[in-house]
Amino acid sequence: PAEREALRARIKRLLEEQDAVLVAHYYTDPELQRLADETGGHVSDSLDMARFGHEHPASTLVVCGVRFMGETAKILNPEKRVLMPDLGAECSLDLACPAEAFAAFCDRHPDRTVVVYANTSAAVKARADWMVTSGSALDVVRHLKARGERILWAPDRHLGRWVREQTGADMLLWDGACVVHESFQAEALARLRAEHPQAKVLVHPESPAEVVAQADYVGSTSGIIEAARRMDAEVFIVATEPGIFHKMREAAPGKTFIEAPTGGRGATCTSCERCPWMAMNGLRRLAQVLETGANEVHVDPAVAERALVPIRRLLDFAR
Ligand code: 13P
Ligand code: SF4
Numbered sequence: 001p002a003e004r005e006a007l008r009a010r011i012k013r014l015l016e017e018q019d020a021v022l023v024a025h026y027y028t029d030p031e032l033q034r035l036a037d038e039t040g041g042h043v044s045d046s047l048d049m050a051r052f053g054h055e056h057p058a059s060t061l062v063v064c065g066v067r068f069m070g071e072t073a074k075i076l077n078p079e080k081r082v083l084m085p086d087l088g089a090e091c092s093l094d095l096a097c098p099a100e101a102f103a104a105f106c107d108r109h110p111d112r113t114v115v116v117y118a119n120t121s122a123a124v125k126a127r128a129d130w131m132v133t134s135g136s137a138l139d140v141v142r143h144l145k146a147r148g149e150r151i152l153w154a155p156d157r158h159l160g161r162w163v164r165e166q167t168g169a170d171m172l173l174w175d176g177a178c179v180v181h182e183s184f185q186a187e188a189l190a191r192l193r194a195e196h197p198q199a200k201v202l203v204h205p206e207s208p209a210e211v212v213a214q215a216d217y218v219g220s221t222s223g224i225i226e227a228a229r230r231m232d233a234e235v236f237i238v239a240t241e242p243g244i245f246h247k248m249r250e251a252a253p254g255k256t257f258i259e260a261p262t263g264g265r266g267a268t269c270t271s272c273e274r275c276p277w278m279a280m281n282g283l284r285r286l287a288q289v290l291e292t293g294a295n296e297v298h299v300d301p302a303v304a305e306r307a308l309v310p311i312r313r314l315l316d317f318a319r
Helices: 001-017 030-038 046-055 067-076 099-108 136-144 155-168 188-193 221-232 242-251 283-293 301-317
Strands: 019-027 042-046 058-064 081-083 111-116 128-131 150-153 170-172 200-203 237-238 256-260
Touching: 001 030, 001 283, 019 030, 019 046, 019 067, 030 042, 030 242, 030 283, 042 046, 046 058, 046 067, 046 301, 058 067, 058 283, 067 081, 067 301, 099 188, 111 136, 128 188, 128 301, 136 150, 136 155, 136 301, 150 155, 155 170, 170 283, 188 237, 200 221, 221 237, 221 242, 237 242, 242 256
Parallel strands: 019 042, 019 058, 058 081, 111 128, 111 150, 150 170, 200 237, 237 256
Antiparallel strands: none
């Protein structure tokens, strides 16, 4: 604990010296989330991370999350230095959507508006008309549908299917999935619900249809935290990455949160209760990066200029 305290103090001093601020996702280590809160940083969902980094005056943003979050921060703030604790923090959705194959898919469907999830590389965003996050997807797609547009959607097929069901929009889906959410098991969830009949079920829409179908609330990470605070229940079964429990306990103290069951041997992952890439963000790496200036995020300026278009469009729309 004394060593931990010294490490925390070192990071706080470095943040000040370097005019740096922490921008963290809800799925990161609770210790890191706590430190972000204590130092004037921010813990949030993907949309709000982008917004906060853009509006904060610090000259260095330290993005604690996965690579697409660092890239989005850099694209929105080319004049700022963007650091990440580990540049190898990927995302299975991003990995499932290589830019060249995606461009070929778009070329085959030139009549469709291209909508990509935030969880994609800068190169994929550079090919898109709109970026969306889980918290904004329904509103954006409803808006496009009202304008008579047909949509090409990538990369999360579960989120895409849910948005299509909710909006009735014409959406052609790419075949990607999140290793964490895809491993939630519908039958085991039904058994757990039977053991806790009074519990409400909160589900992130990256989960399979049979899991979403059992939800009392479906939404983004910030939506899930808000639902736990607002809903009139004491017990919740939660289908999303368990890093979120830190903020859920803060938002709804005294309530009980139970992890939704995962398969363990899902189609794509053998042990994905935790996101393996979010888990790469730790205090030790953070201190090293601040000390050495290593792990700076760079995005090719031509790609960044094009990728800024769908990102800006969302920020202006979701204002
Ligand atoms: P949100 O926080 O925007 O809901 O995204 C979830 C996610 O999977 C980020 O990796
Ligand atoms: Fe990607 Fe899923 Fe990890 Fe989020 S939790 S970063 S969607 S793999």
